[in-house]
Amino acid sequence: MTSTIRHCVAAAGLVLATGSYAAGHLAVSREITVDRAPDTVWKLVGEFNSLDVWLPPVLASTFTGSPTQPGAVRVLDLGNNASVTEKLLAYSSERRSYSYAFVKSPLPVKNYVATIELSTTADGKSRVKWHSTFDADGAPDDKAKEAILGIYDAGLGKVALIFKK
16 A cells, blocks of 8 residues: 555656656556466566567557657557557556556546556565546546546456466
């Protein structure tokens, strides 16, 4: 619980420090446990420009800047001339965590700020958590949440499949 509060305070400070990314009033979260060491799983999910490897809707990912330095921008090609542009807000390989925000997206959300983080379970496995805050934009709150959770479920499901024994 204290760790969760610490992460929320850190994320709020990050949002305030960036100035242009306001936290939304909706929040969603998904997590999975993977039977692999965190260093191994981080090699897959910890690369800011690797979503095309483990997030099924993403066909390709390009970026400008350093994929470990705040300010980097990735553009995710979703096909059919649709794309998502995201900006890296914070990155820590030591904490196995990074936060990013939508710059442009076809999804029915605005003020989207998300964090992907890995932690070690008591038995040495990896817990992958993906959480965000945002506001609905052009859709009811429940539909906006459903859209984001569908993406998280697809991505984390693929991560689990990649590391399945």
